[in-house]
Amino acid sequence: MTALAASHEASHTGDDHQASTAPRADCVADSAGGLTFDVTDPGETGPQGAAHLLLRRRDADPAEDCVRLPLSPSADGRLRAALPSTVELAEGRWNAYAQIAGGEPRRLMPGVNDLRALVDRAPSGSRGHIAVRIPYATKQGNLSVRSWLRAPHAEAGEIELADGAMTVHGRVYGTPLTGAAYAEAVRRAEPGHVHRVEVTSEGPEFTFAMRHTLLADSGPGPWDLWLLPAGESGPRVRLARLLDDVPDKKAIFTYPVARCETEHGVLEAGPYYTLDNDLSVRVREARSA
Structure with a gap:
C-alpha cells in the first residue's frame, strides 16, 4: 500500500x-x-x-x-x-x-x-x-x-421473534458446519459470562433459538452472538449481517422487544445490529408502554 x-x-x-x-x-x-x-x-x-x-x-x-x-x-x-x-x-x-x-x-x-x-x-x-x-x-x-x-463469516438472515425467544437463521462461509456446532451469547461487560445453545444445520445453513429470559436474568447490558461451527475445536465466528447494500444497519433494522420479569425488575430484550453490523441482543430497563 x-x-x-x-x-x-x-x-x-x-x-x-x-x-x-x-x-x-x-x-x-x-x-x-x-x-x-x-x-x-x-x-x-x-x-x-x-x-x-x-x-x-x-x-x-x-x-x-x-x-x-x-x-x-x-x-x-x-x-x-x-x-x-x-x-x-x-x-x-x-x-x-x-x-x-x-x-x-x-x-x-x-x-x-x-x-x-x-x-x-x-x-x-x-x-x-x-x-x-x-x-x-x-x-x-x-x-x-x-x-x-x-474469514470465516457467519451471515445472519431471518430473525423470528415469538413466545419470548428469538430464532436466528443464517449461513456460514469459509468453514464447514459440523454436528458439534453451537451458538453462544457473551455478556459484553463480562466476557466470561456465556450462554450456549444448540444449532441445527443443513449444509452451510444454520438455525438456533435463544430465550430472552436466559439473558435478561443477568440484568441490563448487551450480549454479543457467536457461532462455533465445529464446536470448541474450531473457529469462533461473530454473527453479522453484511451481504446486502446497507452500510449501517443499527438504525435501519429494528425488532420488537420481549418484556421479562426478573429479580432486577421488568426488563426488555431484543436483537439489534451494532455499528459494525454485528448481531447482538440488548437488555435494558423496560420503557413505558
Missing part, C-alpha cells in the same frame, strides 16, 4: 467547507465485491498530470492503510478507477480522495451509487473469506467506503 499524507475527516473542517466544490464520484458495485468509481471534474491533469483515486482508512496512521488506484479517461470526460475484489481492503471505513499529479488530495463527494448487485448477494465462500465494500455518504456529505473482511 502507498503512503499518503491526508487529513482525518473528523479533525479537519476543511473537508466540510470544500464539499460544495469537491469532485463527485459515481460508484458501481459488482457481486464479487469489486467497485468502480467514475469521477467528474477532478481538476486539470496537464501533460504530466497522472491522476489517482485514493482510499485512506479512517483513524489509521498517515503512513499506513492507503490504497492508490489509477484514474484513466472514460466516457463523458470522466475518469475511472477500479477496485477489484482481489485487492484486499482491511475492515473499516475508508475516505475517498482524488489526487492530480501528486498535488493535494481532494475529498470526493458521492454521486450515484449503483448497489443492485449487492442485494441478496450469496458468495461461494470458496476463498475462505467474504469481502464486502459498500460506498456511502458521510454525515458531512463526503464519499467513504465501508469495508468488511471476514
